[in-house]
Amino acid sequence: MSEADSTDGDVSREVAQRVFAAEFNDASYTFKESDDDRAPVYLLLPTGERANRIFVVGTLTETEDVGEDNEYWRGRIVDPTGTFFVYAGQYQPDAASALRELDPPAYVAVVGKPRTYETDEGGINVSVRPESITEVDAATRDQWVVETADRTLDRIDAFDAAGNEYARMAGDEYGDDVSKYTETVVEGLESLETTDELDGNVVADTGGDRSDATADDAEGDAVDTADPSPQP
Amino acid sequence: MTELRTHAAEITEQFSDHVDVTEDEVESKLQQLVEEYQVPLDEATRSVRNSYLEEAGIERDDISGGGGNERVLVNEINQDEQWVDLRVKLVDLWDPRSDSISQVGLLGDESGTIKFVAFKTSELEQLAEGKRYELSNVVTDEYEGTYSVKLNRTTTITEIDEEIEVGDNSDTVEGALVDVQSGSGLIKRCPEDDCTRVLQNGRCAEHGEVDGEFDLRIKAVLDDGQTVQDVIFNREATEELTGIGLDEAKQLAKDALDTTVVADEMRADILGRYFTVTGPTLGRYVLANEFDQHDGSADAERVLIKARSI
Numbered sequence: 001m002s003e004a005d006s007t008d009g010d011v012s013r014e015v016a017q018r019v020f021a022a023e024f025n026d027a028s029y030t031f032k033e034s035d036d037d038r039a040p041v042y043l044l045l046p047t048g049e050r051a052n053r054i055f056v057v058g059t060l061t062e063t064e065d066v067g068e069d070n071e072y073w074r075g076r077i078v079d080p081t082g083t084f085f086v087y088a089g090q091y092q093p094d095a096a097s098a099l100r101e102l103d104p105p106a107y108v109a110v111v112g113k114p115r116t117y118e119t120d121e122g123g124i125n126v127s128v129r130p131e132s133i134t135e136v137d138a139a140t141r142d143q144w145v146v147e148t149a150d151r152t153l154d155r156i157d158a159f160d161a162a163g164n165e166y167a168r169m170a171g172d173e174y175g176d177d178v179s180k181y182t183e184t185v186v187e188g189l190e191s192l193e194t195t196d197e198l199d200g201n202v203v204a205d206t207g208g209d210r211s212d213a214t215a216d217d218a219e220g221d222a223v224d225t226a227d228p229s230p231q232p
Numbered sequence: 233m234t235e236l237r238t239h240a241a242e243i244t245e246q247f248s249d250h251v252d253v254t255e256d257e258v259e260s261k262l263q264q265l266v267e268e269y270q271v272p273l274d275e276a277t278r279s280v281r282n283s284y285l286e287e288a289g290i291e292r293d294d295i296s297g298g299g300g301n302e303r304v305l306v307n308e309i310n311q312d313e314q315w316v317d318l319r320v321k322l323v324d325l326w327d328p329r330s331d332s333i334s335q336v337g338l339l340g341d342e343s344g345t346i347k348f349v350a351f352k353t354s355e356l357e358q359l360a361e362g363k364r365y366e367l368s369n370v371v372t373d374e375y376e377g378t379y380s381v382k383l384n385r386t387t388t389i390t391e392i393d394e395e396i397e398v399g400d401n402s403d404t405v406e407g408a409l410v411d412v413q414s415g416s417g418l419i420k421r422c423p424e425d426d427c428t429r430v431l432q433n434g435r436c437a438e439h440g441e442v443d444g445e446f447d448l449r450i451k452a453v454l455d456d457g458q459t460v461q462d463v464i465f466n467r468e469a470t471e472e473l474t475g476i477g478l479d480e481a482k483q484l485a486k487d488a489l490d491t492t493v494v495a496d497e498m499r500a501d502i503l504g505r506y507f508t509v510t511g512p513t514l515g516r517y518v519l520a521n522e523f524d525q526h527d528g529s530a531d532a533e534r535v536l537i538k539a540r541s542i
Contacts, residue, residue, distance in 0.1 A: 111411065
């Protein structure tokens with residue numbers, strides 16, 4: 001897809017939407033707003049917003065080179081509600097080398113573009129094509145969870161507003177009931193309280209990391225069984 | 233009152249002196265645009281207002297904002313065609329470039345400065361440099377992202393005694409740092425007097441091939457999930473932000489035989505983190521005079537309460 005919208009100095013850089021994995025993975029409908037080949041492609045989020053770029057902070061739990069001739073790295077990035085799948089190959093050299101070199105589990109921040117692909121069964125799966133992946137700390141992850149909760153609530157709040165065209169589109173594509181994403185938000189925020197308690201109980205930094213990782217791994221496994229994404 | 237009704241009331245008040253119009257009529261026009269045609273409310277309001285302007289055969293400048301405008305700071309002005317009140321000092325008068333202009337110059341308050349224009353046809357009293365005024369009923373104007381205000385026939389000018397400290401147009405922006413752009417890290421600038429352009433492949437756009445002088449800077453993008461803002465960190469700010477000084481940066485580049493390693497190193501330190509940046513706006517950039525990386529605890533409790541109230 002076009003790289004034009006990710007280059008420096010573009011007139012209107014697309015904002016990076018904040019979305020939890022549970023909502024992101026429910027999305028499947030993509031669209032353009034003009035016929036221009038280079039026009040940005042948007043993923044329609046179920047809470048009624050268009051996303052050409054997203055910003056995610058979570059726990060990288062697993063990396064694997066799934067390429068055949070060339071390196072093609074897949075990373076699993078877990079937030080309190082589910083798992084983002086991130087794919088980086090030769091055209092995303094920085095992100096690919098980050099996935100090659102990072103040692104899971106680690107907190108990472110990802111800026112990237114949503115991509116959809118059709119599965120063999122005819123369903124649509126969504127993944128992230130990263131522009132950058134950097135290792136960050138637990139405080140940044142916590143801030144992302146709160147911010148993403150806040151932005152998601154704003155979208156839910158505006159869902160029924162007059163003239164909210166992306167909400168109308170989302171209603172047509174995914175249905176009008178966005179209350180489950182309020183649950184997602186609560187789930188995300190409450191996990192933070194639990195994590196904080198864990199951190200509070202452990203004195204050493206390394207201990208804190210370990211308890212986080214265990215909790216996140218468990219989340220990742222739970223999502224695994226439900227996730228129908230292909231395993232190339 | 234619904235949002236639609238509020239907008240309808242505003243429009244009705246603005247036009248009641250000029251055309252025969254009722255709130256119900258305005259509201260139904262708005263409603264049709266918003267509900268039937270799915271036009272965003274802002275755009276619908278604008279469109280309905282324009283239709284009445286045409287009907288009345290009047291210029292936008294000739295209608296008042298309906299009285300009781302919001303008193304704003306000049307640096308808060310970020311929308312075209314808003315009716316506002318200002319409390320300002322006349323900082324500078326320029327030579328008008330057109331016969332239709334009575335006065336043009338710079339107004340300032342504690343938040344910063346903004347250009348103003350007064351037209352001869354408005355027949356206003358002349359403003360004097362250094363004096364302070366309350367200006368009510370001025371209209372904001374936008375040109376290529378830069379805002380100014382226009383005085384008009386309905387503007388009232390009241391001189392005031394209080395001194396006003398004029399600010400430096402500082403803006404505070406926050407968000408996740410989502411991109412470090414090219415031209416960041418270890419760069420070379422043109423050594424010519426008053427030039428300081430950044431060299432591209434050893435060439436200055438103005439002075440051709442020159443021996444550049446090393447400098448550090450970061451051009452980055454802050455994104456809060458709703459808007460994006462370009463920010464620039466100068467050498468001091470870059471050093472403070474990344475802990476990499478000019479000498480260390482030169483050494484890194486020397487060891488790698490490549491200047492881009494410096495930007496790569498800095499990228500790893502700052503990408504994906506949250507920052508608050510304060511400084512003056514220069515074109516599309518906010519210059520990072522002050523900045524703060526967020527590392528405290530986020531306010532989960534507030535958002536949880538918000539979630540439960542939906």
